[in-house]
Each structure stands twice: as structure tokens, then as C-alpha cells.
Amino acid sequence: MAVCEVAEHESARIGSDPLRDAFPRRAPLVPWDGRRPVPEAEFETAWATLVASPPPARRKRVAYVHLPFCANHCLFCGFYRGPAHPERIDGYDALVIADLERECRAAGIAGAPVHAVYLGGGTPSALPADALHRLLRALRSALPLAPDCEITVEGRCLGFSAEKVDACIEAGANRFSIGVQSFDTDVRRRQGRRASREELLVFLGALRDRDRAAVVADLLIGLPDQTLAVWRDDLRACLDLDLDGVDLYPLNLFPGTPLAAAVAAGRSAPVVPLPDQATMYGDAARILDEAGWRQISNSHWARATRERNLYNLLLKQGADCLAYGAGAGGSLDDHAYSLVPALDDYAALVRAGRKPLRTIHAPSACEALRARVGADIEVGRLDLSGLEPEASKRVAPLLAQWRREGLVEGAGPRFRLTTAGRFWAPNLARGLRESLQSQETR
Ligand SMILES: C[S@@+](CC[C@H](N)C(=O)[O-])C[C@H]1O[C@@H](n2cnc3c(N)ncnc32)[C@H](O)[C@@H]1O
Ligand code: SF4
Numbered sequence: 001m002a003v004c005e006v007a008e009h010e011s012a013r014i015g016s017d018p019l020r021d022a023f024p025r026r027a028p029l030v031p032w033d034g035r036r037p038v039p040e041a042e043f044e045t046a047w048a049t050l051v052a053s054p055p056p057a058r059r060k061r062v063a064y065v066h067l068p069f070c071a072n073h074c075l076f077c078g079f080y081r082g083p084a085h086p087e088r089i090d091g092y093d094a095l096v097i098a099d100l101e102r103e104c105r106a107a108g109i110a111g112a113p114v115h116a117v118y119l120g121g122g123t124p125s126a127l128p129a130d131a132l133h134r135l136l137r138a139l140r141s142a143l144p145l146a147p148d149c150e151i152t153v154e155g156r157c158l159g160f161s162a163e164k165v166d167a168c169i170e171a172g173a174n175r176f177s178i179g180v181q182s183f184d185t186d187v188r189r190r191q192g193r194r195a196s197r198e199e200l201l202v203f204l205g206a207l208r209d210r211d212r213a214a215v216v217a218d219l220l221i222g223l224p225d226q227t228l229a230v231w232r233d234d235l236r237a238c239l240d241l242d243l244d245g246v247d248l249y250p251l252n253l254f255p256g257t258p259l260a261a262a263v264a265a266g267r268s269a270p271v272v273p274l275p276d277q278a279t280m281y282g283d284a285a286r287i288l289d290e291a292g293w294r295q296i297s298n299s300h301w302a303r304a305t306r307e308r309n310l311y312n313l314l315l316k317q318g319a320d321c322l323a324y325g326a327g328a329g330g331s332l333d334d335h336a337y338s339l340v341p342a343l344d345d346y347a348a349l350v351r352a353g354r355k356p357l358r359t360i361h362a363p364s365a366c367e368a369l370r371a372r373v374g375a376d377i378e379v380g381r382l383d384l385s386g387l388e389p390e391a392s393k394r395v396a397p398l399l400a401q402w403r404r405e406g407l408v409e410g411a412g413p414r415f416r417l418t419t420a421g422r423f424w425a426p427n428l429a430r431g432l433r434e435s436l437q438s439q440e441t442r
Contacts, residue, residue: 011401011431018406018420019282020275026250027430034364034437035336043357050332051103055112059333060314063114063143065096065135066325067121068341071158074181074192075262076223078254081327081341084126088343093131095350096324097138102353104142108332109322113146116311118154119173125155129167136171143322150310152177157195157203165207175214175307176207177247183237184230187223190268191259197237204241214244214306221280222251222272224263231280235287245307246293247300248284250277250423281423297378298417298425316378318371326356334363369436377429380422384413387436395435402428 012022038046055061068081069089082088103109117139124132136151145151152175153168160178168176182188185196195203207215219234220226226234238246253260253271262268272280285295293301297316300309315321323330327341340346340358349356364370376382384392384399392413399415402408407421407428421428 011398012405012407012424012427014401014405016405017275018418019423020278022405022407022420022424023427025274026252026424027426029426034366035361036364038335038360038362043360044354046335046360046362047337047355047357050335051106051108053333054107055320056333059112060317060319061112061114061322062116062118062311062314062319063139063322064311064324064328064330065117065119065124065139066323066328066339067092067119067124067127068325068327068343069121069126070123071126071156072192072194073258075259075268076181076191076220076251076253076257078252078257079122081122082343084123089127089131091347092325092343093127093135093138095347096135097142099350099356100138100142100324103355110144112144112320114143114149114322115146115319116150116152116314117143117145118152118311120152120154123156124153125160125164127164129161129164132164133167133171136168136173140172150175150308152311154179156193157200158193160203162206165210169210169212173213175216177216177218178204178207180204180217180234181220182223182226182230183234184226187226187230190225191223201237201241204243208241208243214304214308216245216247216300216307216309217241217243218247218249220249220251221284222274222277224259224269224271226272228276228280228283231283232287235284239287239291242303244304245296245300245302245309246288248281249299250274250281278420278423282419285419285422295380295422298380298422313375313378316371317375318367334367336361336363366437370433373429373432373436377417377425377432380417380425382408382415382417382428382432384415387413391436395432398431398435402431 016022069084070080071084073080151173153173154177156179180200181193183197183200204215217238251271259268263270288301293303296302296309297313320332321330323339326339326343326346329338337360338358340349340356346356399408399412406418407424408415408417410416417425
């Protein structure tokens with residue numbers, strides 16, 4: 001295993017309750033340092049080389065399509081990119097398909113199977129049924145999808161008609177990831193979520209009863225007024241619905257969101273404090289475990305074998321990600337890239353037959369290490385047996401401290417993250433990264 005550049009690691013607070021207080025805040029998920037931006041003047045040549053090069057053997061691959069449209073801006077959300085107005089949506093699928101089809105026969109695109117496709121946003125379910133159908137069919141015919149490819153459509157209850165659901169299934173979708181956030185009607189409506197608890201239950205029940213695709217719900221942990229009782233009721237609703245899986249995300253109060261402004265102005269109850277969010281996470285882990293659900297990553301639980309969470313897991317393992325749509329981000333042969341977010345610029349570039357690139361970053365020396373640590377931590381373990389002796393020495397005090405403070409278990413070099421370790425996984429990933437990166441400059 002290689003070791004790379006510098007920084008300070010984060011130690012856990014000593015003598016704290018590890019679940020509630022190990023760190024003062026959750027570390028932001030920032031990419032590993034050391035990637036080199038490719039100058040814009042070199043984009044065309046760099047991209048041409050990437051798409052012409054056959055993929056490395058056994059490199060996993062996924063595809064992502066970004067649909068930057070929402071019926072409204074939910075107060076808490078940092079992913080909102082613009083309204084779902086017909087003048088923004090009409091013709092968008094044709095642009096994405098044109099970008100997809102233009103390069104789909106190149107060796108770098110056609111040369112390896114795609115194991116998971118994700119339509120995310122924004123709100124893919126804001127698209128009309130025929131656009132969803134065309135997009136999914138085009139993805140299936142242009143990309144070499146593996147026979148067991150997971151094909152996810154993200155959406156929300158509002159406006160996700162039976163006709164749209166049928167169109168997705170008919171075009172090959174086999175997984176729906178539905179943003180619920182909370183079932184509590186008051187908690188939801190204060191965040192701009194219009195559907196009531198009853199409407200949500202009917203919608204999710206009908207999706208489940210079709211029995212044609214995995215149904216997974218996103219819940220947020222820590223919305224204003226989401227008490228422990230509301231939280232337990234949210235989990236109970238998922239259990240009673242027999243969903244295939246749930247994703248539990250601690251709420252981040254992103255600066256610039258309507259919620260951050262409303263809390264600052266006293267127009268909203270505060271967000272649940274982080275130690276209480278941690279308690280809610282621990283509570284959920286216990287309740288889901290008692291109900292026989294499996295934790296398949298730090299924020300995902302599965303009830304049924306149908307739920308694999310493949311897209312997210314493969315991404316964390318360092319899979320290539322073919323990205324399409326305005327504002328999408330992906331990676332090819334360890335080069336990270338993003339596409340222009342403004343719809344007009346995106347459309348102009350696609351119509352001119354050009355890849356609508358915004359950035360390309362060449363890989364750092366740490367890609368293999370990043371993928372390995374990221375993949376391990378995501379599934380709640382750490383295998384440090386491949387580290388060079390110098391690197392092992394460097395991380396040993398950190399691991400010893402985390403073990404004493406109840407974040408990891410095991411004697412090493414293989415460790416398991418405790419529930420507390422899994423809540424604070426971003427901090428552990430960052431601590432390890434900084435500790436390991438500090439090697440190379442020594
Ligand atoms: C990109 S969003 C799309 C969700 C979908 N459009 C919907 O309305 O439910 C995916 C998920 O990110 C999560 N998310 C959004 N804002 C968040 C925040 N401030 N902190 C943590 N997770 C957040 C939500 O759980 C959401 O379901
Ligand atoms: S939660 Fe979904 S619908 Fe609401 S603003 Fe975010 S992406 Fe859009």
C-alpha cells in the first residue's frame with residue numbers, strides 16, 4: 001500500500017461517551033488531497049485519451065445521471081439546483097441521451113460492464129413518464145449493463161404517479177430510492193414536504209405491492225421537532241411497511257440553505273443537536289438489528305436480499321463512474337470529472353458535439369489507498385494488514401486511542417467499527433487519511 005501527503009489526524013475526545021461525544025462535529029466528506037486539476041485548454045485531449053483507453057481489468061463501473069429539477073426547495077436541502085418547470089425539463093432527456101450516445105462506442109466506455117445505474121438529483125421523479133422511459137431505455141441500450149445491474153430511480157412521493165412508476169419499471173428500473181425524511185406530517189410540512197403521512201404510507205405501500213423493484217426510503221436524523229418519539233415512529237413505519245431497505249442520514253445544517261436562514265432568524269425550531277442525533281442513530285441501529293435487518297453500510301440497512309445498495313458501495317470502493325447530465329460528477333480511470341451545471345451552457349456544449357466538462361482532476365498517488373480505506377470504513381471494518389511498516393507505526397497510536405475510546409474493536413491489524421465508530425465514520429476516515437498522508441513528506 002502506498003502512503004502519501006501530510007496533515008494532522010483527529011483524535012477522539014478522551015473519556016467521553018463515544019457515541020454522543022467522540023468528536024465535536026462530523027467531518028465533512030472532502031476528497032483526498034493531491035489530485036491535480038487539468039487546465040481547461042487540455043480538457044478535450046485529456047477526455048479523448050480517457051474515453052479511448054480500454055478500462056483496467058476488473059475495475060468496477062457504475063453510471064450516474066443527474067436530474068437537477070425539484071417541485072420546490074425543501075428547507076434542509078443542499079442539493080436543490082432549480083425548479084421543475086416544463087421549460088427547464090422539456091428536451092433535457094434528449095440532451096443527456098445525445099451526450100451518452102455520442103461516446104458510447106469508445107473503448108473506455110464500452111469496454112467494461114456497468115454494475116449499477118443511478119438516476120439522482122434533484123428529483124428524477126419530477127420528469128414526465130415518457131422522458132423517464134426514454135432515458136432508461138437509452139442507458140440500457142448505450143451502456144454495457146451487467147445482467148444483474150442495479151438500476152435505481154430516486155424520487156419523492158409528490159408527483160410520482162403510477163404512470164411514471166410503470167414507465168420506470170417497464171424501462172428496466174429495479175430499485176426506487178424514495179426520499180421520505182420523516183413520516184410525521186407536521187415535521188415534514190415545516191420543511192416544505194407537501195405529502196402527509198397517510199399519503200406517503202399509501203404511496204410506499206403501493207410501490208411495495210407491485211413487487212417489481214426494491215423499495216428503499218431515506219430518513220433524516222435530527223430535523224427540527226423530530227423528537228425521539230417521532231424518530232421511533234419513523235422507523236416503526238419503515239418496519240411496518242416491510243420496505244426492502246432504509247438509508248439513515250444525520251441532518252447537516254448546510255450554510256446557505258433556507259433552513260439555516262430560518263434557524264438563524266428564529267423562524268424555525270433548532271436542528272436536533274449532534275449528540276442527540278447520535279443517540280437516534282444508535283437507537284435505530286438497535287431497533288433494526290432486533291427486527292432482523294442487516295446493516296450493509298454506515299447509513300444503509302436492508303431487510304430483504306433484494307436490497308444491495310450496490311451503487312453506493314461500489315462508488316466507495318473506487319469504481320469508475322460514468323456521469324451524465326448537468327452538474328453530474330464522475331470518474332474514469334481514477335480521473336475525477338464534473339459536468340457544467342448551468343442548463344444553457346450544458347445544452348450549448350452538447351449541441352456542439354462536445355463533452356460538457358467543467359473540471360477534470362488527474363489522480364493523486366493515493367487512489368488505491370483512498371479506495372481501500374473508504375471501502376473498508378463504509379462497511380464498518382478496517383483491514384490495515386497491507387500497510388507498509390512505517391505507515392503501520394504511524395497509525396498505531398490513533399487506532400489504540402480509538403479502541404480505548406470505544407470507536408473500534410479488535411487487536412489489529414483488522415478492526416471492526418462499533419456503532420459509535422460507524423456514526424463517526426467520516427471522522428475516522430479523515431483521521432486515517434491525514435495520518436497516512438503525512439508519511440510521504442517525511
Ligand atoms: C439528493 S437528495 C434527493 C432526494 C429527493 N429529491 C427527495 O426529495 O426526497 C437525496 C437525499 O439526501 C438527503 N439530504 C438532503 N439534505 C440533507 C442534509 N441537509 N443533510 C443530510 N442529508 C440530506 C435526503 O435524505 C435525501 O433524500
Ligand atoms: S430534498 Fe429532494 S426535492 Fe427537496 S430540494 Fe432536495 S433534492 Fe429537491
